[in-house]
Amino acid sequence: MEELIQKASLLKNLTSELGALSTTDKNEALLLIADELENEIEFVLEENKSDVLKGEEKGLSPSLIDRLTLTESRIKDMAQALRLLVELKDPIKEVISETTRPNGLILKKIRVPLGVIGMIYEARPNVTIDAASLCLKTGNAVLLRGSSSALHSNKALVSVIHKALGKSNIPKDAVQLLEDTSRDTAEKMFTLNDYLDVLIPRGGASLIQTVVEKSSVPVLETGVGNCHIYIDDSADKQMAIDITVNAKTQRPSVCNAAETVLIHEKWAVEHFKELVEKLAEKGVELRGDQRALQLDNRLVAASEEDWDTEHLDLILSIKVVSSIEEAMEHIQIYGTKHSEAIISETKDNVEKFFTYVDAAALYHNASTRFTDGFEFGFGAEIGISTQKLHARGPMGLEAMTSTKYIILGTGQIRS
Amino acid sequence: MEELIQKASLLKNLTSELGALSTTDKNEALLLIADELENEIEFVLEENKSDVLKGEEKGLSPSLIDRLTLTESRIKDMAQALRLLVELKDPIKEVISETTRPNGLILKKIRVPLGVIGMIYEARPNVTIDAASLCLKTGNAVLLRGSSSALHSNKALVSVIHKALGKSNIPKDAVQLLEDTSRDTAEKMFTLNDYLDVLIPRGGASLIQTVVEKSSVPVLETGVGNCHIYIDDSADKQMAIDITVNAKTQRPSVCNAAETVLIHEKWAVEHFKELVEKLAEKGVELRGDQRALQLDNRLVAASEEDWDTEHLDLILSIKVVSSIEEAMEHIQIYGTKHSEAIISETKDNVEKFFTYVDAAALYHNASTRFTDGFEFGFGAEIGISTQKLHARGPMGLEAMTSTKYIILGTGQIRS
Numbered sequence: 015m016e017e018l019i020q021k022a023s024l025l026k027n028l029t030s031e032l033g034a035l036s037t038t039d040k041n042e043a044l045l046l047i048a049d050e051l052e053n054e055i056e057f058v059l060e061e062n063k064s065d066v067l068k069g070e071e072k073g074l075s076p077s078l079i080d081r082l083t084l085t086e087s088r089i090k091d092m093a094q095a096l097r098l099l100v101e102l103k104d105p106i107k108e109v110i111s112e113t114t115r116p117n118g119l120i121l122k123k124i125r126v127p128l129g130v131i132g133m134i135y136e137a138r139p140n141v142t143i144d145a146a147s148l149c150l151k152t153g154n155a156v157l158l159r160g161s162s163s164a165l166h167s168n169k170a171l172v173s174v175i176h177k178a179l180g181k182s183n184i185p186k187d188a189v190q191l192l193e194d195t196s197r198d199t200a201e202k203m204f205t206l207n208d209y210l211d212v213l214i215p216r217g218g219a220s221l222i223q224t225v226v227e228k229s230s231v232p233v234l235e236t237g238v239g240n241c242h243i244y245i246d247d248s249a250d251k252q253m254a255i256d257i258t259v260n261a262k263t264q265r266p267s268v269c270n271a272a273e274t275v276l277i278h279e280k281w282a283v284e285h286f287k288e289l290v291e292k293l294a295e296k297g298v299e300l301r302g303d304q305r306a307l308q309l310d311n312r313l314v315a316a317s318e319e320d321w322d323t324e325h326l327d328l329i330l331s332i333k334v335v336s337s338i339e340e341a342m343e344h345i346q347i348y349g350t351k352h353s354e355a356i357i358s359e360t361k362d363n364v365e366k367f368f369t370y371v372d373a374a375a376l377y378h379n380a381s382t383r384f385t386d387g388f389e390f391g392f393g394a395e396i397g398i399s400t401q402k403l404h405a406r407g408p409m410g411l412e413a414m415t416s417t418k419y420i421i422l423g424t425g426q427i428r429s
Numbered sequence: 430m431e432e433l434i435q436k437a438s439l440l441k442n443l444t445s446e447l448g449a450l451s452t453t454d455k456n457e458a459l460l461l462i463a464d465e466l467e468n469e470i471e472f473v474l475e476e477n478k479s480d481v482l483k484g485e486e487k488g489l490s491p492s493l494i495d496r497l498t499l500t501e502s503r504i505k506d507m508a509q510a511l512r513l514l515v516e517l518k519d520p521i522k523e524v525i526s527e528t529t530r531p532n533g534l535i536l537k538k539i540r541v542p543l544g545v546i547g548m549i550y551e552a553r554p555n556v557t558i559d560a561a562s563l564c565l566k567t568g569n570a571v572l573l574r575g576s577s578s579a580l581h582s583n584k585a586l587v588s589v590i591h592k593a594l595g596k597s598n599i600p601k602d603a604v605q606l607l608e609d610t611s612r613d614t615a616e617k618m619f620t621l622n623d624y625l626d627v628l629i630p631r632g633g634a635s636l637i638q639t640v641v642e643k644s645s646v647p648v649l650e651t652g653v654g655n656c657h658i659y660i661d662d663s664a665d666k667q668m669a670i671d672i673t674v675n676a677k678t679q680r681p682s683v684c685n686a687a688e689t690v691l692i693h694e695k696w697a698v699e700h701f702k703e704l705v706e707k708l709a710e711k712g713v714e715l716r717g718d719q720r721a722l723q724l725d726n727r728l729v730a731a732s733e734e735d736w737d738t739e740h741l742d743l744i745l746s747i748k749v750v751s752s753i754e755e756a757m758e759h760i761q762i763y764g765t766k767h768s769e770a771i772i773s774e775t776k777d778n779v780e781k782f783f784t785y786v787d788a789a790a791l792y793h794n795a796s797t798r799f800t801d802g803f804e805f806g807f808g809a810e811i812g813i814s815t816q817k818l819h820a821r822g823p824m825g826l827e828a829m830t831s832t833k834y835i836i837l838g839t840g841q842i843r844s
Contacts, residue, residue, distance in 0.1 A: 030761070030785040113806060119795055121805060128817050129787070207641070211817050226622070230642045232818045253840040260842035346445070368835050370445040372544070380534055380838025389843070390536060390834070391528060402543050402626050402831035403647045404819040416817035419805070420783050423795025425668040427675035428804070 018199050021190040022209035025130045025155035028185055032153045033127045035184060037104040040151055043182035047147065048096035050178040054170075055089050061170035062139065069137070069163050077267060082137045082164055092143045095394070099147055102393045105411050106153045120422040125415045127153035129211035132203050134159045134225060136217035139167035145214075146175055146189045148396050152414040155188050157210065159203060162195035169193065204229035211416075216397050219324065234404060234413070236397030239269035239352035240324045241382045244341040244367070246358030247280035253379060254281070254357040255289050260381045261355070263296040267326045269398060270353050270385040274321060274331045276341040279305070282334045286310060298328045305334035321348045338363050342370055349373060352400050353382040374400060374407035433614050436605040437624035440545045440570035443600055447568045448542045450599060452519040455566055458597035462562065463511040465593040469585075470504050476585035477554065484552070484578050492682060497552045497579055507558045510809070514562055517808040520826050521568050535837040540830045542568035544626035547618050549640060551632035552576035557586045560629075561604045563811050567829040570603050572625065574618060577610035584608065619644035626831075631812050634739065649819065649828070651812030654684035654767035655739045656797045659756040659782070661773030662695040668794060669696070669772040670704050675796040676770070678711040682741045684813060685768050685800040689736060689746045691756040694720070697749045701725060713743045720749035736763045753778050757785055764788060767815050768797040789815060789822035 051058070062084040069079055108125040115121060131154050133145045142158055149156035160168040172191040179186035192199060203213065207230055214234045215225040226233055243261055245254045261272035277286065286309045293300060294312055301316035302309075313332065320331045321344070335341045338356075345354055355377035356367040364378045375385045385408060387395025392410030399405045405413035466473070477499040484494055523540040530536060546569050548560045557573055564571035575583040587606040594601035607614065618628065622645055629649045630640040641648055658676055660669045676687035692701065701724045708715060709727055716731035717724075728747065735746045736759070750756045753771075760769055770792035771782040779793045790800045800823060802810025807825030814820045820828035 030787065033787075034784045115804070115806060119799060126787075205642075227620075227645045229645075232647070232816060234818070250840070256840065256842055264843055369449045372445065372448075372541075373833065375834040375836060377836045378838060380836055380841040381843050383843040384534060384836065384841070385834075389530070391530060401647060403649070406832050407834050417821050418788065419790040419800075419822050421790060421792045421795055421799065423793060425665070425671065426795040426799070427671055428679050428796050428798040 017194050026209050029129045039183040041100045043184040044096050046178040048093040050174050051093045054174050058170045061166040065166045122420045128416050130155045132157045132210045132213045134215045137161035137163040139164050142168050142171045159192045235401040237269045238350050240350045241272045241353045242274045242345050243272050243355045244276045247278040248359040249357040251285050257381050262330050270382050301331045303333040306332045353385040432609050441624050444544045454598040456515045458599040459511050461593040463508040465589050466508045469589050473585045476581040480581045537835045543831050545570045547572045547625045547628040549574045549630045552578040554579050554582035557583050574607045650816040652684045653765050655765045656687045656768045657689045657760050658687050658770045659691045662693040663774040664772040666700050672796050677745050685797050716746045718748040721747045768800040770797050
């Protein structure tokens, strides 16, 4: 607790100074971190190794071990990402609008940092660098609370950041890592409204759920994606198959991968077997509703839970529907408002889908896998918002800002 | 509880339909409500009278009774506000940005309603009409939870709305009033994440605090304002006096009224007595720090609590400071990030104030009383946000919207 308050108040006291920094100073600091990371590859790998060994002893799954593991090339990628971030436009101090009121007051809306950002994340050391660099570029102070399984790696990375910031014009205390990774301390962050302006949880559904439920600090909810593809009766056969296979198999472990395909009965009658064939070739386990089961015996019955689950694995649920309305109703019930696609050649149906489906990203004739800050051209990403306030969809630099009004008067008073 | 879930799910089921409504249909509905309000003045006044009588019996303070009371002219003002709202631009379906990615994907960001908005407010029946009309204009469904002290008035107003909507193309269920005004039911709204997209509390500090602390539904925090005026050494004497008197006395009961004046010692030496004179003439009770007390014996000593309190009354705390830095530090400690003003003729100091003071609205040579949706030219206001996420400062129609991305492809898959 003492560490938490001490670090949080250190950060809070830096917010005005950070908000006033020039773009040049911030970019220089990012480049210094990139260089320092490359200089310290051996040290970081050494520290990471002790986390990985401990993780293996504890029996973490291969995919968790993979996310935890740093390599020389992964560290070089981090440094490269930092250099790319330098190229991006600094949103801070941007004048978003300027109006003159009838009484002569000049009203400017300008972009400012959020203040102190709390990041709570699982055992992925790359998030340490991602979050710290996005926060520095936007003049935010950041309190990092990573997983205990990645503590050595995170401490090494933050020490690299501090070393680099020491050579820059940015106060090195702007990035703080909690070394106390107890659950209790994390939960105390949830109500630290006097110090934290926002909490961003990154990780699995249960972590995010806990933060949303328990936090009085405003939360930017990220990333659970139960994404659907609806294949309309008019869908081009090859396009529908290619997109479905891509959305399910290109990287099944991520939130913008598809979990369920809804197929119009007319399309299903003609092309179901070919779709199933291609998916089976890629090793996808297929689960279907009653109508889908009748069309191909390679499917097993889908349970109610399947429709509701982000498998993040090579498992796909298939439902045959009688109309686009039935598909949209299914999406409304089971979707998580992340990414939804329609494959269709019927303009009216595409319009209907875009109007009535409620999600951060809606696709026509494209894979859901594109919901991503880099693919959207933001150059960087702190996560994908599935809530409706503040930011929706991939969150880049702009999502890490707030605004303030500057009002210039000449003695105006209100009558 | 049953009423709550029944009404909340009714609203949730209407969200796609409301989001798709045309501006014409929405404006027509607003005009019908305006007409119906004027037709039903007698009925509404009758119902309001029973709330007022009950309030007087319960011993509500005169200012609360005033806020609760409707009059013919107040109802006509509501109708007029509805007609003005019709003139404002409908933000829904606006294309905010459109880009084409290197792979040919066309990415559009469009404005959509938030969904279902929960309003929790105190005994001010005008909020019923304000909230319902702003929500209707932006295609949002709204669940109103007013005070039990205003229940008859609110029921009457919502029945007027329903009657008008019955003649329009907007589903009349889009506006729902909770008749169960128990605290228990209000608290259940706080965790109704499956139905509510946002909660907006409007009222006193303790109501807002409770909602922020207990709600897992995202909150738009409104309105506590402990606003300061800093009079710099170079401030024009008359301007500083006029602005201070205006910011304190023009309407002391509102959140953008000033609560504390910070005066540079050089200005104080010359003009303190004259400022105090003018404030005393207006009946302002003056409380001061040690240095202020020495300058004029009409002041009483300010307590620590005074610096920290939104009095909403004719009470003003005065502190003499040695520098702009001391003033800014005071504001950082006690301010609520609402509205802060500097009166100065020194450009560098104004720049410093704008850069380092963290608040929704910063004024140079103008009264803090201008922080208001109408004064800012938004035409309407659901409240003044003092948080940093989503919306900051006066919230008009745009603050009641979210966005979604529409992505148009020609078969793109991710490699």
